[in-house]
Amino acid sequence: MTSDTYDLPLGEGTVTASLSGCSVDVAVPPGGDPVDPHSAAAAALDDPHGPPLSAVVDPGDEVCLVVTDVTRATPDEALVGAMLDRLPVGRSAVTIVLGLGLHRPMTDAEIADGLGEYADLAVNHDPDAAVEVGRVDGVPVEVHPAVADADAVLATGMVEPHQYAGFSGGAKTVVVGAGGAPLIRHTHGPELLGQPGTRLGRVEDNPFRSFLDRAGDLAGPDFCVNVTHGPAGILAAAAGAPRAVVRDLADAAREALSVRVDGTYDAVIAGVGAPKDANLYQTSRAATYLALGAHNPVTEGGRIVIPASLPEGAGEGTGERRFRRRLADAASADGLYREMREGYEPGAQRAFVLARVLRDHEVWVTDSEHPDLVDSCLMHAADTVDDAVEPGSRVLVVPDALNTLVV
Structure with a gap:
């Protein structure tokens, strides 16, 4: 379909992507009626x-x-x-x-x-x-x-x-x-x-x-x-x-959450929002949920693009600090994955699983308060979603990536 504008969660608010010149599909689960x-x-x-x-x-x-x-x-x-x-x-x-x-x-x-x-x-x-x-x-x-x-x-x-x-x-x-x-x-x-x-x-x-x-x-x-x-x-x-x-x-x-998606895409834009986009540790779940689910919608070498505020940086807990250190110290995703297959300390598992994804896909984090952190952790930072998506790409927008099962 011809792209228009797409609102994605960012912190407690939203950010708009235009995706000009891209062919865009949107994956929205059927949901259900809320209860008290x-x-x-x-x-x-x-x-x-x-x-x-x-x-x-x-x-x-x-x-x-x-x-x-x-x-x-x-x-x-x-x-x-x-x-x-x-x-x-x-x-x-x-x-x-x-x-x-x-x-x-x-x-x-x-x-x-x-x-x-x-x-x-x-x-x-x-x-x-x-x-x-x-x-x-x-x-x-x-x-x-x-x-x-x-x-x-x-x-x-x-x-x-x-x-x-x-x-x-x-x-x-x-x-x-x-x-x-x-x-x-x-x-x-x-x-x-x-x-x-x-x-x-x-x-x-x-x-x-x-x-x-x-x-x-x-x-x-x-x-x-x-x-x-x-x-x-x-x-x-x-x-x-x-x-x-x-x-x-x-x-x-x-x-409520399953969406059937056919084929793969050059870029998948994954919405997260608060509270999960408070830090990079939690935000990275969007990439692994998409790429390691029942159906991976990202083409090999394609991009997963995640708008995330990251007010806490990588995160402040023990696991979050170990996650950051593993990624920041690694020379490559493949090398990190092979090294961590031999074992790692509790909390670092998110780096292991993310490295598995980064071997095949690029992960871009946009609109964050800590772009230098993103760049230091085997990922890519961009100011906006549009900056992270190459013109002419076939794009899948998943507005709520942590609560969408792509099948």
């Missing part, structure tokens, strides 16, 4: 997968509730409120752990924004303080002390496409979000990530997801409330046993 998160969570709690919350938590129990961090757009305040309304214990018996994994701690303002009236119950996870609760395949499963000491472990979660787990949510909120380095090192290592079943959009026969679920049998959650979302907002909620919750919402997400 609190009402949907309440309905899910009243009809859970497995035993109800009242059978999981007893009066007098100490409860630990693990929630997602600022990198996920989970309506945690609504989900926490729906659960606390049904708990047979008071607020003083509840500790909320912020599931950071190896990401940076959340600020007081972010905690207040995410949890509202429940912010005073929250503590940031520190992976260095995690304690072992058992082992899976010889790998230590370590969790935050509040998780280890709790009589009942609950969790929120966002079931959305995930590069390794197929879809996030379920046990992942606890065993990775509130977990320690050994499990993160194993699950995000080259041996597990290199297996063919470890891929975006796949839950069944996915070794990464299977390992998380088995770790969850040791560490929790005993019960979770998760949601999934589409372009219009939160689409559905499910509650109860983690495995069943993930499979239920993954089915809903696939229906």
